[in-house]
Amino acid sequence: MKVTVVGAGNVGATCADVLAHREIANEVVLVDIKPNFAEGKALDIWQTAPINLYDTRTIGSTDDYSKTADSEVVVITSGLPRKPGMSRDDLIATNAGIVKTVTENVIKYSPNAKIIVVSNPLDVMTYCAYLTAKVDSSKVFGMAGILDTARYRAFLAEALNCSPKDIQAVLMGGHGDTMVPLPRYTTVGGIPVTELIAEDKLNAIVERTKTGGGEIVNLLGTSAWYAPGAAAAQMVEAVVRDQKRIFPCCVWLQGEYGLKDIYLGVPVVLGKNGVEKIIELKLNDAEKALLDSSAKAVKEVMNVLDKMNNAVSA
Numbered sequence: 567m568k569v570t571v572v573g574a575g576n577v578g579a580t581c582a583d584v585l586a587h588r589e590i591a592n593e594v595v596l597v598d599i600k601p602n603f604a605e606g607k608a609l610d611i612w613q614t615a616p617i618n619l620y621d622t623r624t625i626g627s628t629d630d631y632s633k634t635a636d637s638e639v640v641v642i643t644s645g646l647p648r649k650p651g652m653s654r655d656d657l658i659a660t661n662a663g664i665v666k667t668v669t670e671n672v673i674k675y676s677p678n679a680k681i682i683v684v685s686n687p688l689d690v691m692t693y694c695a696y697l698t699a700k701v702d703s704s705k706v707f708g709m710a711g712i713l714d715t716a717r718y719r720a721f722l723a724e725a726l727n728c729s730p731k732d733i734q735a736v737l738m739g740g741h742g743d744t745m746v747p748l749p750r751y752t753t754v755g756g757i758p759v760t761e762l763i764a765e766d767k768l769n770a771i772v773e774r775t776k777t778g779g780g781e782i783v784n785l786l787g788t789s790a791w792y793a794p795g796a797a798a799a800q801m802v803e804a805v806v807r808d809q810k811r812i813f814p815c816c817v818w819l820q821g822e823y824g825l826k827d828i829y830l831g832v833p834v835v836l837g838k839n840g841v842e843k844i845i846e847l848k849l850n851d852a853e854k855a856l857l858d859s860s861a862k863a864v865k866e867v868m869n870v871l872d873k874m875n876n877a878v879s880a
Contacts, residue, residue: 567591567592567593567638567806568591568592568593568594568595568634568636568637568638569585569590569591569593569594569595569637569638569639569640569641569802569806570594570595570596570597570634570637570639570640570641570672570676570679571585571594571595571596571597571640571641571643572597572598572634572640572641572642572643572644572668572672573597573598573642573643573644573645573684573685574596574597574598574600574603574604574607574608574626575598575643575791576788576789576791576795577643577684577789577790577791577794577795577798578596578598578641578643578644578684578795579596579607579611579791579795580791580792580794580795580796581641581643581684581794581795581796581798581799581802582594582596582607582608582611582624583611583614583795584795584796584799585622585799585802585803586611586612586614586615586620586622586624587614587618587620587622588620588799588803589620589621589622590622590799590802590803590806590807591622591638591802591806592621592622592623593622593623593624593625594608594611594622594623594624594625595608595624595625595626595627595633595634595637596608596611596624596625596626596627597626597627597628597629597630597631597633597634598626598627598628598629598644599628599629599644600628601628602626602628603626603628604626604627604628605626605627605628606626607626608624608625608626609624609626611624612624631671631672631674631675632675634671634672634675634676635675635676636675636676637672637675637676637679638679638680638805638806639679639680639681639682639802639805639806640672640676640679640680640681640682641682641684641709641798641802642665642668642669642672642681642682642683642684642685642691642695643684643685643795643798644661644664644665644668644685645657645660645661645664645665645685645686645691646660646661657686657687658687658690658867658870658871658874659874661685661686661687661691662690662691662694662871662874664685665683665685665691665694665695665698666694666695666698669681669694669695669698669699670698672699673698673699673700673701677701678705679705680705680706680707680805680839680840681695681699681705681706681707682707682708682709682798682801682802683695683706683707683708683709683816684708684709684794684798686741686789687741687742687867688708688709688710688740688741688742688816689708689710689740689741689816689829689830689831689864689867689868690829690864690867690868690870690871691708692706692707692708692816692829693818693829693868693871694871696818696829697875703817703818703820703841704839704840704841704842705839705840705841706818706840707801707815707816707817707818707834707840707841708741708815708816708817708829708831709794709797709798709801709815709816710740710741710745710814710815710816710831711737711738711741711813711814711815711816711831711832711833712797712800712801712813712814712815713741713793713794713797714737714741714745714747714775714778714814714831715735715736715737715747715814716793716796716797717774717775717778717793718735718737718747718752718771718772718775718778719733719734719735721771721774721775722735722752722754722759722763722771725763725767725771726754726762726763728754728755732754732755733752733753733754733759734752734753735747735748735751735752735753735759736748736751736752736814736833736847737775737814737831738814738830738831738832738833738847738857738860739830739831739856739857739860739861739864740830740831740860740861740863740864741779741816741831742776742779742863743776743777743780744776744859744860744863744864745775745776745831745860746853746856746857746860747772747775747776748847748853749768749772750850750853751847800813801813801815801836804836804837805836805837805838805840806838808837808838809836809837810835810836810837810842811835811836811837812833812834812835812836812845813833813834813836814831814832814833814834815831815832815833815834815836815841816829816830816831817829817830817831817832817834817841817844819832819844822844822846823846823849823854823857824854824858825857825858825861828861828864828865828868829864829868830860830861830864832844832845832846833845833847
């Protein structure tokens with residue numbers, strides 16, 4: 567069983583490290599375009615195996631995708647990270663070119679792989695990978711909702727002084743400031759969160775969640791990596807071990823929630839076949855309005871990519 571992570575930067579290396587430590591695959595291949603970078607990261611991770619007592623072998627490769635052949639899952643983290651003052655949308659032109667090239671190489675050597683996209687801007691980069699891969703949409707999906715709900719749950723755990731293990735939450739929409747946290751579907755040990763925290767405090771946490779990525783960028787000068795890497799690894803595990811986990815993921819909608827031809831975050835069942843089911847929640851009018859607004863923002867960025875592609879093919 568082989569899993570590939572493309573991009574050996576902070577997010578990719580963290581994802582590979584988590585996959586190895588948890589023995590989710592026999593072999594984890596780390597690929598990067600920078601000479602010797604992936605090899606060095608993979609070797610460093612492998613040398614923790616005797617310390618942390620695991621068997622997964624990590625292998626690095628400089629732009630040689632033949633080593634990724636027959637991967638069960640491929641995680642794409644390639645692309646430029648955000649800098650302070652830069653929106654995810656600013657990254658579209660450069661990162662779309664990178665994701666397109668990576669996807670072509672992935673499909674060449676692993677035509678049946680499930681592809682998890684982490685590159686930003688997340689929703690449109692997942693769309694870019696889907697257009698390039700030319701495979702069923704159930705095999706191409708993006709990591710956003712797991713990271714966003716993790717931030718939401720972490721903030722709630724702080725505010726409630728409770729274990730984050732007991733908090734369950736659903737979050738929908740685009741990955742960014744228009745995301746749609748759903749307090750009505752948030753519970754703490756089975757108790758609705760609205761019974762445990764004041765409305766104004768909950769609203770403040772929701773707003774902090776929406777800008778959670780930007781908060782990290784402002785503190786570090788670059789994008790987060792521990793939580794995104796771990797979130798991507800959790801998705802890989804759900805697929806490889808056929809866990810049928812219910813996660814919010816960025817997926818191709820064809821009429822669900824009244825939305826069509828768009829990649830957007832909604833709850834799904836993840837298993838060995840990738841996205842095995844899209845779950846349609848019963849949203850109230852206010853929640854549906856927020857989701858529609860988020861979808862509109864994502865669609866605008868998708869249209870930018872479509873225009874770029876049309877210009878190239880013209």
